[in-house]
Amino acid sequence: MDCMTKRLRVVYGDLTLGVSGDNFHVIFNYIRGGIESLYTGGKEWMYRSPQPTFWRALTDNDRGSRFHLKSGMWLAADTFIRQTGVSVAVDGEAIAMPIAPENNKYSPDETAEKIAITYTFETLTVPAAKVSVTYTVTADNKINVAAKYFGTEGLPQLPVFGLRMIMPTHATGFTYEGLSGETYPDRMAGGVPGVYEIQGLPVTPYMVPQDCGMHMETKWVEIARNTVLSNVKDGKVSTLKIAMDDKPFAFSCLPYTAEELENATHHEELPPARRTVLCVYGAVRGVGGIDSWGSDVEEAYHISAQEDHEFSFNIVL
């Protein structure tokens, strides 16, 4: 295996941890909750650090069943989150947090086979729930991302549980292997397995903007961009690939966050599309369909906040 012969270069910064391989450089920020920079393919891929996500823009059925009045605290949890800790492990061994002055012991030539950094969070819900996200970088040019929600008594059903990554510019499109069309846990029998290429970042034109673009049971998704915020523009297309770890994942790739969609009553009220919002989900609530004025989504498609939810995926570099 590559990782047996190749090693990662590690920069023990004062506030950040830099890790690089053949074709990437990633910077973890200890106080900003995750990856601050992921540079690969000649592009920066992180606009802000990834963040656990709990909210989806209400569907008409959600509004009809008053889901927002029961689970509305997850909107706040999605918007703001408290980071409670961060820890680092090198080659499987936990180390003392390598911040200043602890990091004075390192040199310019540090390497490792595997770097793992774990962020812990507490949600703004009452009571608060714990969440952890572990990024494990290995020399085979891969970042494994493992997220866990710790079930908490007394919390209302979750709309979703996932990780939101915002990219600096609007993608030209994405390709994925999974199910055709848009699918949800209670609406995926009609999805045909295959590889699908989507042009741009379409926001499905429901009369009132709402959650859309969900893709269940995905093996991998590759985002393509040809623009950067950098002062140096080359117009080159590069891609970033997210692949399943032990089991398929769900994702949506839109130019807006759930909160941006939530704020609009018409599509023309949405801001100009300028970023790429990739959410990878481990749990998704169904959309329902019995009616739009009270019936809940069928119970099998609820997401309990009392139970743990874990998922993982790989950023393939």
Next chain:
Amino acid sequence: MQPNIKWLDDPRVFRVGQLDAHSDHFYYDNEEDCAANRQSLCQSLDGMWQFAYSVNAKERPANFYEEGFDASAFDKIKVPCHIEMAGYDKIHYINTMYPWEGKIYRRPAFSGMPGERMEGQFSEADYNPVGSYLCRFDLDEKLRGKRVTVRFEGVEQAMFVWLNGTFLGYAEDTFTPSEFDLTDAIRETGNVLAVEVHKRSTAAYLEDQDFFRFFGIFRSVSLLAKPDAHVEDLWVKPDVCLKTLAGKVSVDLKLSGCAKTVQVRVAEGGSVLAETTAEAAQALSVSLDMPKAVKLWHNHHPNMYTLEVRLYDEGGNLLEIVPQPFGFRRIEMVDKIMMFNGERLVINGVNRHEWSARGGRVITDADEIWDIACMKRNHINAVRTCHYPDRLSFYRRCDEAGIYMMSETNLETHGSWQKAGMIEPSWNVPGSLEAWEAVVLDRAKTNFETFKNHVSILFWSLGNESFAGEVLVKMHNFFKQTDPSRLVHYEGVFNNPVYKDRISDMESHMYTPPHKIKEYLDNDPPKPFILCEYMHDMGNSLGGLKSYYDLVDTYPMMQGGYIWDYIDQAIMVKDEVTGRDVIRYGGDFDDRPADYEFSGNGIVFADRTEKPAIQEVKYYYGLHD
């Protein structure tokens, strides 16, 4: 006969001077036109007409129909077009509430409520807009010297009609054809047709459908000339033995004019299978046996035959040809299960409003063709014409495509019995009110008479969400007694179950969750079950279809349903800010009270692109296709 504006106020007046409803058959006066399907005896009046808008009857130009009236101040309007979509009055979307909610206090005449006040309720209302239309035309050569009628395929909601200053009549029932005889008043050139359309009348109580509330001439207007002899009405009644496929077809004819003999043929493609001749009479029936086993009409194989009627004069000259397509199929109740051609029927259905994002309920042939292709590719086998009869052409297309139709009568009185979800029928119409009976029965009769020859119609539907009373019982009985070859549907007894035994052949529900349906089916039910509306596809929806199809697979008496609904009802306009084409809905036109985005429940968007959820429909409907 003099027109009376007070007819707007009186539910007992709804049809004055109108010709009787009759079958929607095509006819020709020569073989060439018939072979080419060229309707040369029909002259379209669609196009730009003169038009004046008034906010109420008092302000309308009351004498605009008079010859010599100076209409130079009139605007121009397109026919067909909703008056609101042409820039007048107000576009308004509201669901169950009557459109005057919060603005005018109204109770239906004869409802027995203290505030009912019949006189002037509509004719003297401060707000009840009027469209005054003038159409100037010369008669096409081909129509001259003949008996001529004018047919309005759809006018919302009440109208008075004049030709060359002569009053012809008054019509309500927005969604069925209204026809008037022009023969005595028409000239070869220089005719002026005057149509005064009132936005609301007592018909408004019967047309409280959940949709945009428009008015005006919104479907085509045509002149129809009759040959010297004419089939005024025909009813083709095919019958087939499912065991032997022996077929027989009889036809009831009503004739006018001077025919001497009637030839009736059954043809398939170009070949004549059977033929007979009879002496002409005002009314006659002819029957023919099919010479060999017939091919059944079915969703996958919509086999059609043509019954050709030819009228001849004494000298044997051909006067008229009517080629009426028909098919052999059988829908019947066997051991509490609806059987279609001897097999259990599963309805993979959808409710379809007529809609286009640019035209509202003014749609085109291309829209209908697209809709049927969309249904076929997604395994949709049935359509409910919610909640009114559709354009005439749609029934022919469903015959040809093998779509099973539920032909719904133009009746909905939702706001008269349900308030914010609660059942409160203190002034429900039609209920058991005698004064509202004739108008409602006339709607049923018109639905039947117009469309009775369409093989695609399996069910007559009494209407939508109108509660239940003696009037609905009479409607049910009308259909049962008149047409034993089809089943009768009505859902509204659900909310007034004392009428359950007397209305509707099947148990029909809306939006009942799967576990409740199971409960019904597990308790020795008296009637088979369908959902006339289910899977409310508002926005991003249509999850859980599996649970319904599990029931279809488990219980023979669970016979499917109609998804709500086919197309989002929303309007495309130019955005004031960006100049882009954008979609607007209720409340976006300063219309209040409104029901906002509640009309966006289609499996296709308002611009006829498929919603993502449609692949789920295709999958589950495909399992039973």
